[in-house]
Amino acid sequence: xxxxxxxxxxxxxxxxxxxxxxxxxxxxxxxxxxxxxxxxxxxxxxxxxxxxxxxxxxxxxxxxxxxxxxxxxxxxxxxxxxxxxxxxxxxxxxxxxxxxxxxxxxxxxxxxxxxxxxxxxxxxxx
Amino acid sequence: xxxxxxxxxxxxxxxxxxxxxxxxxxxxxxxxxxxxxxxxxxxxxxxxxxxxxxxxxxxxxxxxxxxxxxxxxxxxxxxxxxxxxxxxxxxxxxxxxxxxxxxxxxxxxxxxxxxxxxxxxxxxxxxxxxxxxxxxxxxx
Numbered sequence: 001x002x003x004x005x006x007x008x009x010x011x012x013x014x015x016x017x018x019x020x021x022x023x024x025x026x027x028x029x030x031x032x033x034x035x036x037x038x039x040x041x042x043x044x045x046x047x048x049x050x051x052x053x054x055x056x057x058x059x060x061x062x063x064x065x066x067x068x069x070x071x072x073x074x075x076x077x078x079x080x081x082x083x084x085x086x087x088x089x090x091x092x093x094x095x096x097x098x099x100x101x102x103x104x105x106x107x108x109x110x111x112x113x114x115x116x117x118x119x120x121x122x123x124x125x126x
Numbered sequence: 127x128x129x130x131x132x133x134x135x136x137x138x139x140x141x142x143x144x145x146x147x148x149x150x151x152x153x154x155x156x157x158x159x160x161x162x163x164x165x166x167x168x169x170x171x172x173x174x175x176x177x178x179x180x181x182x183x184x185x186x187x188x189x190x191x192x193x194x195x196x197x198x199x200x201x202x203x204x205x206x207x208x209x210x211x212x213x214x215x216x217x218x219x220x221x222x223x224x225x226x227x228x229x230x231x232x233x234x235x236x237x238x239x240x241x242x243x244x245x246x247x248x249x250x251x252x253x254x255x256x257x258x259x260x261x262x263x264x265x266x
Contacts, residue, residue: 047263048263049257076171076174080167083164083168115175126184
């Protein structure tokens with residue numbers, strides 16, 4: 001297939017930024033999932049307000065609640081990861097700082113997700 | 127060599143969008159607030175992790191968490207996160223509507239910007255007041 005690119009443009013190699021609309025789309029997908037999950041989270045938080053650890057343990061140990069909390073955590077942190085990337089992209093313009101922050105965000109998000117999921121499983125197993 | 131008549135003149139006009147020159151429309155305020163609340167909620171995710179871990183650590187862990195969360199600063203953080211989540215939720219739904227092509231009319235966008243700002247504060251304060259006055263805790 002013939003390319004519409006000029007030879008000069010090809011030589012410069014300044015083509016796509018590699019990921020196209022994927023980032024945008026994943027942000028939307030996670031936000032749609034978070035609509036019902038956030039409503040459930042609000043219901044759960046208000047319902048646990050002023051109670052004790054026994055109530056919280058019993059609530060979160062219930063399979064449905066454990067699954068919903070796990071899903072809320074996963075979608076929230078995926079969404080946070082995508083959003084924080086955009087913030088760095090928009091405001092940080094030096095390559096070194098950008099790479100450092102992108103890696104810090106990625107590692108932090110994975111660490112927080114793993115911690116939450118471990119705690120949820122541990123609660124369910126208690 | 128004589129002065130080059132083609133020499134470019136330094137351009138000092140403001141570039142667009144210039145935050146310090148334009149009057150802030152309310153839509154600009156809701157846009158940056160979406161970003162700020164999103165970043166705040168990302169920090170809130172760390173607190174959520176801390177809360178879940180504290181529950182998994184039994185009564186001691188729970189008390190340890192509440193030693194922080196029951197202080198005035200702790201309650202302020204919880205109120206801030208509550209408002210952030212409510213705001214980001216409401217404005218996020220508006221973003222999805224925009225993605226579907228609805229609500230771009232200038233007057234409409236300005237009007238529902240104000241509505242979202244007001245509603246987010248009202249809902250967050252109402253949720254906090256419900257918990258404060260003992261109307262939460264229904265999962266007991």
